[in-house]
Amino acid sequence: MTTTSETVNGAAAPESGPVTGSATPAAAEPRTLTYSEAVREAMAQAMAADERVFLFGEDVGTYGGAFGVSGDLVHRFGTERVRDTPISELGIVGAAVGAGLAGMRPIVEIQFSDFTAQAMDQIANQAAKIHFMLGGAATVPMVLRAPGGSGTGAAAQHSQSLEAWFAHVPGLKVVMPSTAADAKGLLLSAIDDPNPVIVLEHKLLYKQSGPVPEEPVRVPLGETAVRRTGGDVTIVATGVMVSRALEAAERLAADGVSASVLDPRTLRPLDDQTIVDSVAATGRALLVQEAPKTGGFMSEIAARIVESPAFGRLQAPVSRLCGLDVPIPYAPQLEQAAVPQVDDIVAKAGELVRRW
Amino acid sequence: MTTTSETVNGAAAPESGPVTGSATPAAAEPRTLTYSEAVREAMAQAMAADERVFLFGEDVGTYGGAFGVSGDLVHRFGTERVRDTPISELGIVGAAVGAGLAGMRPIVEIQFSDFTAQAMDQIANQAAKIHFMLGGAATVPMVLRAPGGSGTGAAAQHSQSLEAWFAHVPGLKVVMPSTAADAKGLLLSAIDDPNPVIVLEHKLLYKQSGPVPEEPVRVPLGETAVRRTGGDVTIVATGVMVSRALEAAERLAADGVSASVLDPRTLRPLDDQTIVDSVAATGRALLVQEAPKTGGFMSEIAARIVESPAFGRLQAPVSRLCGLDVPIPYAPQLEQAAVPQVDDIVAKAGELVRRW
Amino acid sequence: MTLTTEAGRAKHALTTMWTIRRFEEAVDDMFARGLMHGTMHLSIGQEAVPTGACMALSEGDYITSTHRGHGHCIAKGAKLDAMMAELLAKETGYCRGRGGSMHIADVATGNLGANGIVAGGVPIAAGAGLAVRMRGGSQVVVSFFGDGAVNEGAWHEGVNLAAIWDLPVVFVCENNRYGMSMSVDRAFNVDTLAERARGYGIPGVTVDGNDPQAVHDVVAEAVQRARSGGGPSFVEALTYRWKGHSKSDKNLYRTREEIESWRERDPIAAFEAVVTGGGAAGSASSEVPTLSESDVEECRTLARDRVREAIRTATAAPDADAATLTDAVYAPAGESIAGGTRG
Amino acid sequence: MTLTTEAGRAKHALTTMWTIRRFEEAVDDMFARGLMHGTMHLSIGQEAVPTGACMALSEGDYITSTHRGHGHCIAKGAKLDAMMAELLAKETGYCRGRGGSMHIADVATGNLGANGIVAGGVPIAAGAGLAVRMRGGSQVVVSFFGDGAVNEGAWHEGVNLAAIWDLPVVFVCENNRYGMSMSVDRAFNVDTLAERARGYGIPGVTVDGNDPQAVHDVVAEAVQRARSGGGPSFVEALTYRWKGHSKSDKNLYRTREEIESWRERDPIAAFEAVVTGGGAAGSASSEVPTLSESDVEECRTLARDRVREAIRTATAAPDADAATLTDAVYAPAGESIAGGTRG
Numbered sequence A, B: 001m002t003t004t005s006e007t008v009n010g011a012a013a014p015e016s017g018p019v020t021g022s023a024t025p026a027a028a029e030p031r032t033l034t035y036s037e038a039v040r041e042a043m044a045q046a047m048a049a050d051e052r053v054f055l056f057g058e059d060v061g062t063y064g065g066a067f068g069v070s071g072d073l074v075h076r077f078g079t080e081r082v083r084d085t086p087i088s089e090l091g092i093v094g095a096a097v098g099a100g101l102a103g104m105r106p107i108v109e110i111q112f113s114d115f116t117a118q119a120m121d122q123i124a125n126q127a128a129k130i131h132f133m134l135g136g137a138a139t140v141p142m143v144l145r146a147p148g149g150s151g152t153g154a155a156a157q158h159s160q161s162l163e164a165w166f167a168h169v170p171g172l173k174v175v176m177p178s179t180a181a182d183a184k185g186l187l188l189s190a191i192d193d194p195n196p197v198i199v200l201e202h203k204l205l206y207k208q209s210g211p212v213p214e215e216p217v218r219v220p221l222g223e224t225a226v227r228r229t230g231g232d233v234t235i236v237a238t239g240v241m242v243s244r245a246l247e248a249a250e251r252l253a254a255d256g257v258s259a260s261v262l263d264p265r266t267l268r269p270l271d272d273q274t275i276v277d278s279v280a281a282t283g284r285a286l287l288v289q290e291a292p293k294t295g296g297f298m299s300e301i302a303a304r305i306v307e308s309p310a311f312g313r314l315q316a317p318v319s320r321l322c323g324l325d326v327p328i329p330y331a332p333q334l335e336q337a338a339v340p341q342v343d344d345i346v347a348k349a350g351e352l353v354r355r356w
Numbered sequence C, D: 001m002t003l004t005t006e007a008g009r010a011k012h013a014l015t016t017m018w019t020i021r022r023f024e025e026a027v028d029d030m031f032a033r034g035l036m037h038g039t040m041h042l043s044i045g046q047e048a049v050p051t052g053a054c055m056a057l058s059e060g061d062y063i064t065s066t067h068r069g070h071g072h073c074i075a076k077g078a079k080l081d082a083m084m085a086e087l088l089a090k091e092t093g094y095c096r097g098r099g100g101s102m103h104i105a106d107v108a109t110g111n112l113g114a115n116g117i118v119a120g121g122v123p124i125a126a127g128a129g130l131a132v133r134m135r136g137g138s139q140v141v142v143s144f145f146g147d148g149a150v151n152e153g154a155w156h157e158g159v160n161l162a163a164i165w166d167l168p169v170v171f172v173c174e175n176n177r178y179g180m181s182m183s184v185d186r187a188f189n190v191d192t193l194a195e196r197a198r199g200y201g202i203p204g205v206t207v208d209g210n211d212p213q214a215v216h217d218v219v220a221e222a223v224q225r226a227r228s229g230g231g232p233s234f235v236e237a238l239t240y241r242w243k244g245h246s247k248s249d250k251n252l253y254r255t256r257e258e259i260e261s262w263r264e265r266d267p268i269a270a271f272e273a274v275v276t277g278g279g280a281a282g283s284a285s286s287e288v289p290t291l292s293e294s295d296v297e298e299c300r301t302l303a304r305d306r307v308r309e310a311i312r313t314a315t316a317a318p319d320a321d322a323a324t325l326t327d328a329v330y331a332p333a334g335e336s337i338a339g340g341t342r343g
Ligand SMILES: Cc1ncc(C[n+]2csc(CCOP(=O)(O)OP(=O)(O)O)c2C)c(N)n1
Pocket: A058, A087, A089, A111, A115, A118, C041, C067, C068, C116, C117, C118, C145, C146, C147, C148, C149, C150, C174, C176, C178, C179, C180, C245
């Protein structure tokens, strides 16, 4: 097993202005990779370091993965360790549970996160609960990677953001990387973890680039990243909404509104302290998610904020900006209207600051 | 189809003190039934009135249902309309979708709500989305009944409270009856509804009795019931927590703390107005659920309260009292400790009122 | 009923196959030109299966379809302009632009819908069959799915329900030899998928899926059995998709030669050869050709014109309306829209 | 290997069956007296299946078990006191009182766990088999499940994975003729469940599940095949549960006569008859009895004493500790606890 000592804490933040993700400290001209390449590199390094690690899923072999994430891994590690499966989500997640129980470190790719619905029994009733049900006598180390999110015209059954389902299940850990560096670093931590970890990637992020350390640098699970600091409002965002929030924050800055942007990265366990501290400082919270509003994970963050000491410091109601309560539609203009865009974040954050 | 005109609005409430559920107005000596009998009566009346209505599920026939809910229905309606199925949750929910699409009004029983995990694809990706995905060209009228909750020593895979999963899915309606009258009245409305409705019954309530009108009286979906009115704190509770909250309120009253107890009954669509109004009046909200805290439905209610005008009237942080973030354990004393008990509600509500 | 020796039938079959081919080619082209978005799964090369199968059905019969569903939809009698409008995300599309390619349904012709979920339609088909049975109706349900779907739990459970309840469902597997990239040889440990049928106690037969007559014959027999209370059947139709699985497919998992060899078995060309009498293909073609060259030309022209007309109409239609985005998440109270009339 | 003609083996088999019987009777009794809570699914009448099957396994081999799992656990070599302690919700139980009857596991003997989810263990068994294969290990996994499980999607997908990857898994179906109340006649459209195996390209055989020798023989052959790289097999063992499905069962779905007829085929009595030479039961019993009456008595006594001792030890143990309730939701960072040693 590779060491876990090389960790990077993305939560540390300078006084004000943008924070450059969670890259290696002071590396001159850091190398950039796409998010998708970063995921692949994490898997390659983990497989090279530990023969127990392997990847399996539908079309992860020669095809290279539905979104090209596994790419050429099959040529580097062979068809046993980069294994194509039949279309049997419940079966393959169950097989990951069994392989993990029997001492391997499986990574299972589900082609679209929507198809975790097929596998919910093995995810929530088996993987999540076995360690506890057995009183700690066994562990289920496994990673389930799946892309979520809308924006590709794939419509209602291929565009969901289902993090709230998993975040509600004790026994699971839930990760949503929003940068290439985190895609690599969080995945490495997930692979190290002795518990089942759901890693929700985002389709629209796969092609985005960012600095990524070449070494297998872990980003610890459970640390909220402060992507930007500002004094007027705290914007908490996940997944593809992080970059939209950062873009909105730039525009808000031009309007004289100074926003912090926080990215929880791990929803379970949630580092709520960093969020609460920021909201206590700004007095305003705008919570942005792609998933439909009702019952989404931002309601949990809202509830934690108002249960915390930050409650007494609130200058405005805690406010959510979320996907509409609709299935994701096919038509591009409807799909756009169904989830928050940069303009919406600018408008809502501005309103929060100006009105209260 | 039977008429929907005979509705009862359980949300109306007298000035103060306990409200006697949603029974028929002023019926002398109302008849009582157990919750389980009330569910059965609703199904029997719906089947008698509309030949499109039928019940199917594992062991609902001769066995009478794992919890005895269907009882003798098979003798009254025959094995075609009270149909035993193999152990195939995904298949039978899918068959309900298909039967609904083709003009029937299926009621499908899932033996334990935990096994909806097996059927999540047909629930969330098919039933919930078909009407929308087809631009309104077809409907999926179906009811899925399933018992949830802990307290029977059945451990982690047979004791979950999964309402938050369903409440997060646009296209589903979600109902959690807490009284015998509502068990009947809400189920009748669910059967009338042209949309898929998830009815989450509670194992511990099945044997509890209450007044139930003999006629097929509908309780409309989407109306929060005010079970008790009081001025100091608003307790919102669901499922088996409603009766615990009412018991707690009685004890609090003896201590001089006057509590309102609200029961949303339908989580989706949620009547948040009644909740917000009550919280605006009391200034304090205690949200009680059996499900694990993180990502539970009470976080949604917390978020709605703080987004509403009630925010400005809050005298205390909105507070949740929930199941611990653990799978439900087998040992009775651990199982008890895992979910809120009357004592816990009394303590937490008292603290909210006294400390703030 | 023969498709090859009766002129009206032959024309219908040929026109349907050409319509599917031309429709898919148009979609492929518009997609490549950026006029369509999302993803599309084309049926080019597989036209004989929906054509042969749907010609075995009567009005009122149902189908459930798949992500690769344009062919089923056309063969069941859908309006091309409403299909094309859907793909172009128009308000006049079958789903008002909400569903797109993977969710087209045409409830009026009994098409209960394409499905973005592999095997998602299989238990739904069983349920539709159950509805028919409970009403004492005489309709039949054909459930289309691919080879990949056969390994899904949903398939297993749906087929078993139909089997134990003797439901009027015909399960039609379009075995095009691949899921997305995984071949049937690697995904199954049996030689024919029809061998799966035995385990459910239902008849299973493998047929040349590039021959509409052959498909029609076995489906017709299965439909007849289903309609008369004999329960479900499984039909495996061997065919091939010429195009990649979807837009992102680089065809790394199969050889150019394999694709070529199947293109040489073009179901449309083969059928034309048979019905014009030029076919050595072995079918019971009589001395007198069923169709003349000009008949064939007429079918081709009709297909091409229909597709052109659909594109014209659809293109001119208004875009899906974002103002009504939240409509139709829930159906309003009152009578539901039944997928079919009561038996 | 014969269980019936070799004294050591015969004693082991008989003692195991009696231990299961006595254990279950004790549980039934304690449950009725309110000393146990929750729900219990007893294996009385089915003792020959786990006994025969587990005697075909070696150390290091794995099993996955079911809600009706006490027999599997005992036959695989678990400690009775830790089992009993678990049922009594004690801190010394296999799951520290967190799991109860439906989740007992004994990782040390390769029992990866009972499962409250019907068919839940089937894909898990495939995964354990995959782990063995990838490590180049020689272990075998036996996956136990009931007849009802065979209609779950999880079963279908798990068996197919094992089949296409030639995994060392033996699927053992305890066909006791009923799910909870639905009979195999109504839930299946085939005469034997073994017919399902063919569809996955694996051997399937039906065997008398009340004869430990018969079970042992077919499982041993399947284990041998699996161990030598020959892939998975399916074994259907015909047996019967004497008791209701669980505490709430009123036995409305079967007749008293049916239950009686199966009690007359008591697997333990039949085995005793064979090994003591009194059995006309047809087994190849030699002239010289394998066991004497006193040998048999010894087995019975041993079983009874072991169970009594387990009850004593377990009863005296401390209750599960609510103070540590939130422990073990997550394993701490660091090495995971492997379910088995590396191959
Ligand atoms: C449940 C589910 N798993 C995976 C996918 C992704 N996917 C879409 S089509 C496809 C291949 C389907 O193969 P097959 O059933 O043979 O149909 P074909 O595309 O060959 O017509 C896959 C894996 C999906 N849509 N649904």
